[in-house]
Amino acid sequence: MWTTPLTMLLCASFGVVEAQIAYTGHLSELRIKELSQLAMRMEHSINAKKYACDSYYDHVCSRNRPLFSVMGHMPPSSDLIQLLTKLQNDPEQFEAKQKLIDFFISCNTLKSLQDCYRETFEYFKPLFGYIITKDLVEGSSHELRDFRELIQRFVDRSKSVFGTDSHPLRNRLQTYKEKFATPSIYFYAGDLNREYAGLRIYRESYEHNLRNIEQHRKRNSTFELGVQRTMLDWSLYLYQSRFKPMSYFYPTFTVHLYMTMFNISERQRDSTHFREEVECLKLPQYVNVLSEARMLAVIYLKSFRHTWQEYSDWIQSSTKHRAIYDQENEILRHYQLSNKRIFFTLFAQNFCEFGKELAEHVFYLGLKENTDFFNTYSCGYQTEITRNCV
Ligand SMILES: *[C@@H]1O[C@H](CO)[C@@H](O)[C@H](O)[C@H]1NC(C)=O
Ligand SMILES: *[C@@H]1O[C@H](CO)[C@@H](O)[C@H](O)[C@H]1NC(C)=O
Numbered sequence: 001m002w003t004t005p006l007t008m009l010l011c012a013s014f015g016v017v018e019a020q021i022a023y024t025g026h027l028s029e030l031r032i033k034e035l036s037q038l039a040m041r042m043e044h045s046i047n048a049k050k051y052a053c054d055s056y057y058d059h060v061c062s063r064n065r066p067l068f069s070v071m072g073h074m075p076p077s078s079d080l081i082q083l084l085t086k087l088q089n090d091p092e093q094f095e096a097k098q099k100l101i102d103f104f105i106s107c108n109t110l111k112s113l114q115d116c117y118r119e120t121f122e123y124f125k126p127l128f129g130y131i132i133t134k135d136l137v138e139g140s141s142h143e144l145r146d147f148r149e150l151i152q153r154f155v156d157r158s159k160s161v162f163g164t165d166s167h168p169l170r171n172r173l174q175t176y177k178e179k180f181a182t183p184s185i186y187f188y189a190g191d192l193n194r195e196y197a198g199l200r201i202y203r204e205s206y207e208h209n210l211r212n213i214e215q216h217r218k219r220n221s222t223f224e225l226g227v228q229r230t231m232l233d234w235s236l237y238l239y240q241s242r243f244k245p246m247s248y249f250y251p252t253f254t255v256h257l258y259m260t261m262f263n264i265s266e267r268q269r270d271s272t273h274f275r276e277e278v279e280c281l282k283l284p285q286y287v288n289v290l291s292e293a294r295m296l297a298v299i300y301l302k303s304f305r306h307t308w309q310e311y312s313d314w315i316q317s318s319t320k321h322r323a324i325y326d327q328e329n330e331i332l333r334h335y336q337l338s339n340k341r342i343f344f345t346l347f348a349q350n351f352c353e354f355g356k357e358l359a360e361h362v363f364y365l366g367l368k369e370n371t372d373f374f375n376t377y378s379c380g381y382q383t384e385i386t387r388n389c390v
Contacts, residue, residue: 057359251342
């Protein structure tokens with residue numbers, strides 16, 4: 001089905017054998033390896049020349065290489081190759097998959113393999129959702145279990161934070177937790193065939209294919225809306241998050257749930273209380289004069305505190321969690337890192353795009369008066385406690 005050189009290349013570049021995976025303590029070899037890789041990527045992402053306690057923004061943002069900014073960005077090339085190879089080797093043959101393969105072949109007559117992997121991923125994401133949920137996410141139960149637990153913890157905890165009244169987001173999350181018990185049923189071959197039914201792909205003509213794909217993308221895809229969209233986005237997120245520590249999941253996922261909830265609840269609150277809180281926080285003048293900046297500062301601050309609390313609770317909630325946390329820290333120590341540093345860095349990098357001034361004030365309020373933060377970075381000082389304001 002593939003042209004010969006392509007087949008050889010794909011097979012050569014992906015040789016994972018699904019053999020018995022060795023464990024040390026609670027961590028599999030794969031998780032241990034990923035910790036080291038995460039640590040190395042972090043070295044390239046932060047600016048070690050900037051002292052964290054002076055300007056955290058400069059420390060985590062100034063190299064302009066956030067480790068993780070939005071859910072569902074493009075996977076690195078090695079992952080794209082892995083996904084395409086898995087798809088190719090998957091025994092189920094169906095029309096939509098054949099179109100993807102034909103597109104890849106047409107692309108490769110004109111472009112580099114690397115570019116074709118990227119383009120194919122971009123245009124055929126739902127098929128990657130298919131292989132991820134079939135082969136990778138459900139197979140490695142640790143991610144899926146942790147992810148579902150993460151949702152449940154948020155749902156439970158959010159009741160004490162936002163009140164026990166039923167809330168549309170909370171109800172939806174509860175449903176998603178159920179759906180992620182069997183995510184693969186959202187990516188059946190038959191549905192994917194229907195999704196791509198109108199798309200014509202020719203091995204011989206890349207230009208035609210591009211034009212057809214542009215046309216195809218103008219119509220409403222079932223994977224761009226509603227449940228299907230979330231199942232796809234979160235499946236891709238899970239794929240990117242394989243073998244990661246919990247200090248990664250909380251500041252990249254849970255924090256977004258809190259921000260979504262606070263973005264609703266803070267805007268509905270009685271304005272007198274809100275004004276009092278903001279006064280107590282002593283926001284800098286330029287934030288204070290802009291009502292939207294003031295609002296965002298409060299939303300970020302609260303989201304940070306609750307996400308941090310939730311992660312801390314996770315560590316404390318069982319001896320196994322504690323042991324995992326300690327074992328990970330032991331490995332990270334070789335890189336002058338720790339789970340807490342991973343958490344703080346990833347959390348802060350959510351805000352790099354807001355620019356130095358606003359981000360720095362959110363950090364100032366949220367991080368620098370957090371005992372764990374200044375102990376982690378040995379800042380040796382504690383700024384004025386504003387904890388009781390909000
Ligand atoms: C896409 O959806 C919009 C809004 O639901 C609708 O108005 C439009 O006609 C749809 N387009 C196609 C091509 O189905
Ligand atoms: C927050 O709420 C505002 C107003 O309701 C909305 O325009 C904005 O898109 C929301 N932001 C996020 C990140 O949900």
